[in-house]
Amino acid sequence: MREAGGVDELSGPGQDQAPGIRPRHVLVVLLLGLLVAGLVADLRRHERELDELLRQIASAEQVIRASQASLASLTDYQSALLVRADAPPAARAAAYDNLARDAARWAPQVRAAGQQVDSVRLLPWHDRLERTRTAYDLRLRAWSALLERTRADPAAGLDGQGDVSSALEQARLVLTEAVDGDTQRVRAILG
DSSP states (O other): OBOTTSOBTTTOTTTTSOOOOOHHHHHHHHHHHHHHHHHHHHHHHHHHHHHHHHHHHHHHHHHHHHHHHHHHHHHHHTHHHHHOTTSOHHHHHHHHHHHHHHHHHHHHHHHHHHHHHHTSOOOTTOHHHHHHHHHHHHHHHHHHHHHHHHHHOHHHHTTOOHHHHHHHHHHHHHHHHHTTTOHHHHHHHHO
């Protein structure tokens, strides 16, 4: 049955036409757009966090290397006083005091570098970056502990480098994961 205007009374107006845009479709498209925008924003934020974390780790690593070089240089310079059995006791004590003072001089700088690493703001769900920071914190703590031991007992302090080496290797592994296997980037930062 057709009415005078050509509209079938059972199908209603516009039933022969293609379906138009429905509010539900618009909502789905908007939600998908927001999801994609959110994912892109999170990826950009992750990259900025990674760059800042790597910058602070590289800076801290420079402090550690400088302190290592300083202690090694001082040890080499005073090696005759430190290892020779016939070195005068007062001269040997002065050489150990020099090592203790050098370790004490570097300890606050290493702590400050660690605070800079810890100050990098990371979103809670960027757990890979948090693992990287935690692994590097362990390296900083191991080196700080060695400096403290050297300050307290310079004769024995420099001998305990096993913890330092182990923490460095762990930091290398986790950092390599954080930069998606870019070992050159990790070598540039951690050596």
